[in-house]
Amino acid sequence: GAVVSQHPSRVICKSGTSVKIECRSLDFQATTMFWYRQFPKQSLMLMATSNEGSKATYEQGVEKDKFLINHASLTLSTLTVTSAHPEDSSFYICSASGGAGGQETQYFGPGTRLLVL
C-alpha cells in the first residue's frame, strides 16, 4: 500500500488565525513524514521532516514556532500554521516513506490549498 491522504484539501481563513492540516498514511505505517510547500510555478520546497515520537527537523529559513509539526502516530502527522498571514498562502503537500516502495520512496498526499485573507 502507498496511499497518503490530506485534510482539508482547501482552506480559506482570516489573517491571524491558525490552521491545522492533517496527513495520514492509509495503508502503511510511516515512521517518517515530510512537509513541503509549493508556490505557483515553482518546485516543491521541503519545510520539515517529521519522525514519529520525536521533534521535527526544520529546513533553514522555516520558522518552527510558526509551522508546528506533530507526528503523534505512525499514520498521522499534522502541520499547524499559527497566526497565518497572506504570505503563508500556498499549496502544502505532505509525503510519507515506508509504503510499497520501501523507505527509499516517498508517497505524496493530494495537497492542501491554503488561502489567507
Add this chain to the structure above:
Amino acid sequence: DQQVKQNSPSLSVQEGRISILNCDYTNSMFDYFLWYKKYPAEGPTFLISISSIKDKNEDGRFTVFLNKSAKHLSLHIVPSQPGDSAVYFCAAHTGTASKLTFGTGTRLQVTL
C-alpha cells in the same frame, strides 16, 4: 544552489512518439533517484525510481536511465499518450527515508 536541475521547462511530443525528460544533478552523494508526475493542485504521483547501483530500470512504458559519471538521468516514456501531459519532477536523496531534493520540473505536453 540547485542540486537537481531540469533544464527544459517544457517539452511537446506527438502521441505515440517517445518522450525523453532529462535531469542533471551535482551532489555525488545522491544514491537514489525518483521521477514523479504532477497535475496542478494535486500531490506528485510516484512513477519510477532507480538506485545508484543500477543504470536502467523499466516499468511498462516508463524507463529511467542513470549515467553516474555524467551525473545525468533521463525518463523515457514510450509510446507517449495524451494522459501523460503533466509536469514531471525528478528527485534524489542520499539515504533511506532522507529528504528529497527536487528538480524544477518539466511540463510535458503530448499532442494528438
